[in-house]
Amino acid sequence: MTPPLLQRAALWRAASLGLWALVLLISSVDGRLDLLLRAVFHPLVALAGLLLLLVALLQLRLAFGPGRQERGDRRQARTLLLTAAIALLVLLLPPAPSFADLAGQRPRDETAESELSFVLPPAQRSLTDWVRLLRSQPDPKLFAGDPVRISGFVLPMEGESPQLARLLVRCCLADASPVGLPVHWPAGQAPFPADQWLAIDGVMGLRPAPGGGERLEVVPSRIRPIPRPARPLEP
């Protein structure tokens, strides 16, 4: 006897395609894409979702059309069931990556561009702007005393105190690379856990570097724990 799934292959195909369309469309509106992909790709994902939805609706029409009861084979049935299950799983289990864990696996971003950071007043520079600026201007004395207002997540470091970091993404999370700034954490305060997002106001101060010499560190005057921003990845 033919299993019921195979008797209505078009219906199941419509369901499976519809689920994948939902994955793409819901990801586009619920902020999930902000966590996974660079913003420039978001319209492409939404468009693909709409196209898939259209195909799914056409399949649905086919499934209920007159005399269209179509029989599939078992391989087809396996594909349909598996893809539908995976799409459902992706829908129900949104991504919850640990940025600190990911950053710990990746080498630091070494992009040499300095872009427009120079024209920004110090208090408006983001963490990424600061990192790029310090890389292009290696003399730390130039920036000592500058005001700092940045946000990022706590990234534990091997052999030194945690840094405040951001992830840079050029395409998707798979290519994320971290940038981080050393912070002179107030003495006596309990350490913040990895991945905790913080907003820090303070100044740049010259401190002894772990490897000898001096380096710039953020000397906070105010540290506020904040929720993860809606768009946590930077280009």
Next chain:
Amino acid sequence: MVRSRRHHQPGALAGAVILTRLATAWALFQGLLIEALPFLLIGVLISAGARWFAPGGRWLRRLPSHPLLGPLTGAALGFALPACECGNVPVARRMLSGGAPLGAGLGFLFAAPVLNPIVIASTWAAFPDQPWLLLARPLGAVVVAVGLALLLGLVGEPQLLQADLLAERRLHQPLAAVGLLERSSGLVGAPPPSALSADSAPVRPPLAELMKHASQEFLYLALLLVMGSVIAALVQSFVPRSWLLAVGGAPTLSILALMLLALVVSVCSSVDAFLALSFAAQVTPGALLAFLLLGPVIDLKLVSLLGLLFRPRGLVLTTAGAALMVLLIGQWVNLWRL
């Protein structure tokens, strides 16, 4: 170098660390998958469009079968079909099942992910100050594609291509071109009747049939893409990338390391140049080019998709041949640029 302290913590926390890492791998998987799905859809729609506009695929069989001209023509078709490697697989499958000469199909499969306007533009956008790369990447891709087409051409179609692809392909080839033992139908000895020959008038498939085929193909390819993305995400989460980039300055080792990275990272060719930008300063130029050449031909995410075209022997030959050619090109570039 930024490194986490987590993997040095004692065993009591190991479970929590693994859970955290699995959660990160799940996010990486979703990132890879959602980024690739639109390109896969483009590829499937192009393939369906080709079936609609040129139902018999007669033009496919008119592509040159010359060992060099075939792959070069296939590679040039990339300019007309702006899809990256995931989207290319369904189009290449359509070409081969429609009876295109093997060399032309393989040339398209391997070179078109680089030789297309989107990829060339993104390479230029990522490396505007390195014009040599803009020339070397497409040229290298053509060399690798022609080399692979010649290599795989030596194997013979029955040993190279998957059985169902081969069966579809035989339907579109003139009976005279198919060996007696390979025929599944037709009259032995007699000339093929004109009604059955490959040049019979093509019938445009009904829209419903076309859509059913495209939907099924998309879902099947998506399943393969899921498998590839799972493997790529797990490997990326559990193998620190700094291991691969630690050898950045050594000429040969850096090429090998970046080739391995290209296999693991599995991002589409349309965006891999931006990824390469993040470590371009740390590695040799040959290694950078090797990364940009190998990824579009083979990576973890693609293995299952390519399994739709090739038997295991074809997959192994593709991987080994591409790796060897890319290594040689990388070495040559290092001699020239270092």
